[in-house]
Amino acid sequence: MQNEVMRKAVEIEDYVLSFRRDLHAHPELSGEEVETQKKIIRELEKLGIPYRKAGSTSIIATLTGGRKGKTVALRGDIDALPIVEEADVPFRSIMEGKMHACGHDAHAAMLLGAARILSEMKEELTGEVRFFFQEGEETFTGAKKIIEAGGMDGVDACFGMHGMPSLPTGQVDITPGYRMAGCDTIYVKLEGVSGHSSMPHLARDTIHPACVFVTGLQDIITKNLNAQDPVVLSVGKFMGGTKANIISKYTELEISMRYFSPEARKRVHEGIRRHAKAIGEAYEVKVDVEIEESALSLYNEEEVTKIASESAEKVFGKQNIITTPRLMGSEDMPFYFQYTKGVYAFLGYRNEEKEAIYFPHHEKFKIDEDYMKYGVALHVQFALDFLRS
Structure with a gap:
């Protein structure tokens, strides 16, 4: 049975996919995400969500609930890679030598979708939700810029996610302890x-x-x-x-x-x-x-990982919570975790029929877009559950 948050994510799925495809066709490299920033700002203004610019091209958006409480930060990265795209999609990159080959276009779109849903529930929120649309993950510079801009001031928990081909669409890995090198x-x-x-x-x-x-x-x-x-x-x-x-x-x-x-x-x-x-x-x-x-190792704190796992059960179902091996790859998400408790999830996008099988940074990288509604819902469900905890 589909839970209420997942139902809301399905309702705005076309909106999220459309935004993601636009970003995919117009990728921008780390620190150059000028047009990407403008597009996100236009949507935030439509939603009536206050925001401020940070760093070179990042955005910190803030949604304050009807009652005082804790503060949770949700993060989505927005930068692309210097790769010539070979994926067979109708919205492939039109920017020569640039490609969203790590799925950050999907991450940004899922976070925007979560912001849309939460903005409609604003008065029900107990506390504050911050949305970090972050530049420069690939260069390990973006998180530091948001932190320098005061983005982590007063934050009680920080949550992020990454699509992975090691799991099929509809499964998620939220495991405590060290997860990335x-x-x-x-x-x-x-x-x-x-x-x-x-x-x-x-x-x-x-x-x-x-x-x-x-x-x-x-x-x-x-x-x-x-x-x-x-x-x-x-x-x-x-x-x-x-x-x-x-x-x-x-x-x-x-x-x-x-x-x-x-x-x-x-x-x-x-x-x-x-x-x-x-x-x-x-x-x-x-x-x-x-x-x-360059980057710190990523450690999922036990307490917030437990909350995130319970949120994931509501969205994915308990049978789809999977533990995969630790990754030797790196992320700049751990810089946020120096300031508060943090948790990072791996969401499956593997679908062999759609050729969504490639690991990030491959020129034929492709996601199963069906995984994006799960990402939207997980952002929302974790924010709600943490603020209520």
Whole structure:
């Protein structure tokens, strides 16, 4: 039996789909979502929902209920990717080299649909609902801008979601604990002394010690960390030298690191710096390490996850609440969770008949749009349930 919130989501399904398809045809990259922002603002004004701009192209909209209470924030990201679309849809991107290949167009449309439903229930609300239409998720910059603009001031809980092909349409994963990995980029630069390749003893090569450095990276993980606390180190860039007969003075590495626990992250950072110092001393070269902290690991707080799970049961049915493995991918949603309790849901959009099978960031990425009514309803149901708790 369809619950009341889901019934409301079905009633506005055409509105949500139309808005999503317009965004899909006109994708904008991170920090460039100018027209996307204008479109969302036009709809918020029609709905009579107060808003203010934040960051470069983000929006913080606020709906205050008829009675005082707690504050809940709902977040939807709005940026696209620099990908040439190959998906066979009638509303495919008309912006050359840009594509909504991560489903943020659907996320924004689902949040707008939730805002529409909640605006019609305004007087019934006990507390406040904030809607974050967030720029720059792909660059891990948007959440920080909303936070800097005061978006999280006084927020008691924050909720977000992402469509995933690991679940069929109509299923959802809302699991407590670590759900997505944090991400750091590590830059290593070796500096030696150049010279002729025939007389390496008069120079200080950097390519060989860089190779030794790379092969030793995995030892940091296997010998310093609990094997049940996963960390991934991937060397994505190795650049050194100019010519075969010239000893390379400089070699540079770029390493991607994924982790869950802050303790493991700290130990790996310390291990890499120790390793770099040892290599430098052993080969008499200078080794500099710079660590760029990109995104935090995503942790679903137990109390609000329980509320969100109960909300999901009302929308999806208990039999469709599924737990999937943790993801080593990263999100900027955890920055919000530094300021309050948070929960993040994975919604299934897989439908093989519609070729909705591809993981985000694929040029043939396509969603089953039937999943969007579930996202709208889950936003609304969680907001109502949390404010009543």
